[in-house]
Each structure stands twice: as C-alpha cells, then as structure tokens.
Amino acid sequence: xxxxxxxxxxxAFDADDTLWRNEDIFxxxxxxxxxxxxxxxxxxxxxxxxxxVQINNLEHFGYGIKGFTxxxxxxxxxxxxxxxxxxxIHEIIQLAKCMxxxxxxxxxxxxxxLSQLKGQFRLLVITKGDLLDQESxxxxxxxxxxxxxxxxxxxxxxAAYQQILQRHKISAEHFLMVGNSxxxxxxxxxxxxxxxxxxxxxxxxxxxxxxxxxxxxYPQLGTLSDVAxxxxxxxxxxxxxxxxx
Amino acid sequence: xxxxxxxxxxxAFDADDTLWRNEDIFxxxxxxxxxxxxxxxxxxxxxxxxxxVQINNLEHFGYGIKGFTxxxxxxxxxxxxxxxxxxxIHEIIQLAKCMxxxxxxxxxxxxxxLSQLKGQFRLLVITKGDLLDQESxxxxxxxxxxxxxxxxxxxxxxAAYQQILQRHKISAEHFLMVGNSxxxxxxxxxxxxxxxxxxxxxxxxxxxxxxxxxxxxYPQLGTLSDVAxxxxxxxxxxxxxxxxx
Numbered sequence: 001x002x003x004x005x006x007x008x009x010x011x012a013f014d015a016d017d018t019l020w021r022n023e024d025i026f027x028x029x030x031x032x033x034x035x036x037x038x039x040x041x042x043x044x045x046x047x048x049x050x051x052x053v054q055i056n057n058l059e060h061f062g063y064g065i066k067g068f069t070x071x072x073x074x075x076x077x078x079x080x081x082x083x084x085x086x087x088x089i090h091e092i093i094q095l096a097k098c099m100x101x102x103x104x105x106x107x108x109x110x111x112x113x114l115s116q117l118k119g120q121f122r123l124l125v126i127t128k129g130d131l132l133d134q135e136s137x138x139x140x141x142x143x144x145x146x147x148x149x150x151x152x153x154x155x156x157x158x159a160a161y162q163q164i165l166q167r168h169k170i171s172a173e174h175f176l177m178v179g180n181s182x183x184x185x186x187x188x189x190x191x192x193x194x195x196x197x198x199x200x201x202x203x204x205x206x207x208x209x210x211x212x213x214x215x216x217x218y219p220q221l222g223t224l225s226d227v228a229x230x231x232x233x234x235x236x237x238x239x240x241x242x243x244x245x
Numbered sequence: 246x247x248x249x250x251x252x253x254x255x256x257a258f259d260a261d262d263t264l265w266r267n268e269d270i271f272x273x274x275x276x277x278x279x280x281x282x283x284x285x286x287x288x289x290x291x292x293x294x295x296x297x298v299q300i301n302n303l304e305h306f307g308y309g310i311k312g313f314t315x316x317x318x319x320x321x322x323x324x325x326x327x328x329x330x331x332x333x334i335h336e337i338i339q340l341a342k343c344m345x346x347x348x349x350x351x352x353x354x355x356x357x358x359l360s361q362l363k364g365q366f367r368l369l370v371i372t373k374g375d376l377l378d379q380e381s382x383x384x385x386x387x388x389x390x391x392x393x394x395x396x397x398x399x400x401x402x403x404a405a406y407q408q409i410l411q412r413h414k415i416s417a418e419h420f421l422m423v424g425n426s427x428x429x430x431x432x433x434x435x436x437x438x439x440x441x442x443x444x445x446x447x448x449x450x451x452x453x454x455x456x457x458x459x460x461x462x463y464p465q466l467g468t469l470s471d472v473a474x475x476x477x478x479x480x481x482x483x484x485x486x487x488x489x490x
Binding site for chain 2 (some may be wrong): 060061062066067069070073074076077078080081082083084085086087089090093096097100101130131132133135149152153154155167
C-alpha cells in the first residue's frame with residue numbers, strides 16, 4: 001500500500017513521539033515509581049498492576065500525565081494495602097510535576113521537514129492528552145508557527161477525526177495523517193477514507209498497540225529524520241508542479 | 246452599562262455554573278476532604294491551605310477535577326506531615342471519581358432559553374477545565390445539539406477569546422459572552438471590545454473573584470431562568486425583525 005501523494009493538500013501530525021519525545025518521559029517516571037514500590041513487590045507485578053489500573057482509569061481520567069499520576073497513586077495504595085506512606089505518595093506527585101516540566105525534545109530534523117512542507121500543504125497538529133500540558137509543550141517546542149491549526153482531542157477516534165475534517169472543511173481524500181500510533185493515528189484515519197503514514201517510535205505504550213500488526217497493510221516510514229526521503233515519499237516536487245499549474 | 250443588543254449575532258455561554266451546576270460539586274468534595282483531615286487540623290486551616298496549594302498548582306495542573314484531586318492529595322500529605330494513610334488518600338481518589346460521575350444538573354429553564362435563541366443567533370459554549378470531563382458533561386447534558394460549536398480552553402484569557410473569534414470569523418462587535426465569572430467570562434471579553442452579560446451563581450470560587458467588584462460596571466442579570474426577561478434583554482423581537490428585513 002503506497003500513498004497517493006498527488007491528492008494530499010493537508011498534512012496533520014501527531015505530536016507525542018512523532019514531533020517530539022514523550023513515551024520516554026512516561027517510561028522514566030514508571031521506572032522511578034517501580035523503584036518506590038520494590039520494597040513491597042517485584043517489578044513485573046508492579047508494572048502489570050499499574051498497566052491495569054491505568055487502562056481501567058482511562059474512562060474516568062482520560063489520557064495524559066494527571067490521569068497517569070492518579071493511577072500511580074491508586075496502584076501504590078492498592079499494592080501496599082494502604083501501607084504506602086504519605087511521603088512516598090508525595091514523591092509520586094513530585095514525579096508528575098517533573099514530567100510536566102520536562103523539556104520538549106524535538107525528534108531529529110522535524111523543524112527542517114516542517115519548513116520544507118510549510119506553504120506546500122496546510123499543516124495541522126492533532127494530539128490527545130491534557131489540554132494545558134499539550135498547549136504548553138507546543139508553545140515550548142518552538143514549532144507552533146509552522147501549523148495552521150492545533151487540535152487537542154480527548155481521544156483519537158474516527159469520529160474525532162471526522163469532526164476535525166468537517167470543522168476545517170477538509171475532504172478526506174485531501175488529508176494525510178502522520179503519526180507513530182497505529183491505533184490512534186493510522187487506523188481511524190484510514191477508516192474515513194483518508195490517508196495515513198505510520199512512522200513508528202522506538203517504544204509504544206501497550207495500550208496503543210494493535211493486535212496482528214504484521215497482518216495490516218498501511219504506508220510506513222522508518223523515520224521522519226531523512227527529510228529528502230519524506231519529501232520524496234510525499235512526491236513534493238510533483239505536488240509543487242501541480243500547484244503551479 | 247447596557248447591552249447593545251442590535252449588534253449581537255453570536256452568543257457564547259460559559260458552561261460550569263452558567264448552564265449547569267458545578268461549584269456545588271467541588272464544595273461538596275471539599276467538605277468531605279475537610280472531614281477527612283479534621284482529626285489532624287481545624288477546618289479553616291485545612292480550607293485555606295487547600296486553597297493555597299490549588300492556586301500554586303494551577304500552573305502545573307490547570308483547571309478541573311484531576312488537578313483539584315492532586316492538590317487535595319498534596320494538601321493532605323503536607324498538613325499531616327506525611328502521616329496521612331494510604332487508605333485515606335484512596336478516599337480522596339474515590340471522591341474524584343464521584344465528582345467526575347456526578348449527574349449534570351442543568352440550571353432552571355436553560356433548555357427553554359436555548360430553544361428560544363437557536364436559529365436567531367449562532368450559539369457557542371466556551372468552557373475551561375479538563376477536556377474529557379467537559380466533553381462528557383456536555384454529552385450528558387442533553388443540550389449539545391443547540392450549539393454550533395464547543396470550545397474547551399485551558400484558560401479564559403483575552404488571547405484565548407481572541408483566537409476563538411478568529412477561528413470562527415466572528416467580529417468582536419457581534420459577540421456576546423454570557424457567564425458567571427467576572428474574571429473568566431466578562432472582563433477578558435470586554436477587553437476585546439465585545440459584549441458580556443454577567444449572570445452570577447450563588448457561590449463563586451475565591452480564585453474567580455475580582456477585587457472591587459462593586460466598582461466595575463457591566464451588564465448583569467440575576468438569573469437566566471426567567472426566559473422572557475432574557476430575551477427581552479437581548480431585545481430578541483427587534484433582532485428578529487431586523488433579520489427579517
């Protein structure tokens with residue numbers, strides 16, 4: 001399955017782990033959390049219980065650091081049968097504040113890619129998570145000005161993408177979504193008849209994984225860092241010619 | 246100061262404590278929280294310390310129940326010097342889940358008012374807080390279909406309103422904001438040269454209060470529940486005539 005690049009007018013990027021590093025921040029926090037609970041339980045037990053609590057809490061708290069933190073606290077209490085101390089829970093809250101204040105580390109050559117695409121396509125960011133945190137990361141990223149619009153949604157379902165397309169008067173055949181999560185960035189977009197380009201990140205949260213990934217067919221690129229390769233994929237020169245007509 | 250209703254084309258409503266009850270849910274949770282800490286400190290001390298922690302945490306966590314919950318947990322740990330038990334903190338997390346699941350109680354006659362305005366004006370909701378929670382409340386409210394657009398923002402600054410007006414191509418002179426908070430719904434909107442109608446709620450979070458409120462001049466209405474009075478204020482018949490011309 002390849003891209004039909006001549007149709008594309010609008011390119012939307014996922015943010016976390018597509019434009020900048022994010023999962024690493026969660027993994028680091030999770031490692032610190034596990035260290036905190038090692039006196040009570042072994043690593044794999046803590047890890048799997050935290051995963052379960054997180055998934056169960058998604059319907060209450062949604063995606064993002066605040067919900068993750070409440071899930072860590074809940075896990076800590078459950079796994080210690082309430083014996084966890086206030087001071088240990090305080091460390092978890094401090095972890096959250098560190099996560100929220102983490103520097104935004106752009107992935108290699110993201111800015112150079114955006115500067116190539118700017119003017120040739122309408123560029124969007126479509127991301128999910130906590131509103132304030134995502135806005136703050138975008139402001140700190142230094143790349144906000146490349147984008148014509150920023151959309152922060154509570155979940156990346158086909159319906160959520162459909163609403164965005166409608167709001168911006170984009171027809172599906174002109175739309176390309178680029179992101180690292182098959183579940184959130186690729187499959188719901190393909191469902192709408194739009195195009196999607198999967199750019200895997202080196203690590204994926206289990207919840208974002210899709211069963212039988214190998215059976216799926218979708219355009220995939222190893223990295224966005226090779227700007228020439230991406231613009232080639234997007235057939236940028238052809239698009240430019242076409243626009244010049 | 247009165248409204249210049251003949252200009253108005255778009256009416257935006259705040260949601261919490263304007264369309265439905267909200268502060269009551271926080272007050273109830275706060276009372277439960279204070280009961281939890283009464284064995285450690287007296288009520289006024291707990292209340293004022295929680296207020297301080299909440300304000301200090303706004304920059305990290307933003308508005309909404311998740312941030313409020315993390316602030317309650319932090320306050321509990323600080324005020325007990327870490328002696329609060331895991332089980333007591335678990336009660337705080339349960340409080341959060343109860344808050345998030347609270348039924349959405351529309352204020353009196355809100356739906357009747359919206360049905361009068363629908364078709365005469367473009368109607369918006371502009372609200373701040375946690376994305377998922379606000380979306381969920383709107384879905385459960387049963388009134389989502391009255392609105393042409395829903396805007397959930399991390400903070401209600403003049404800049405945030407300005408962006409919304411630009412995005413929806415609304416000129417300031419055609420825009421009326423209706424809400425209960427002078428700080429969030431009225432002053433930033435008046436700053437843009439748009440109009441705003443203050444409809445106080447019976448209780449206001451201290452952080453949303455404005456110094457010297459009595460010195461300010463702005464259109465105010467005691468309640469939205471008297472639909473005839475509101476449409477009279479909005480000079481609805483005149484507007485209808487004008488539109489019919």
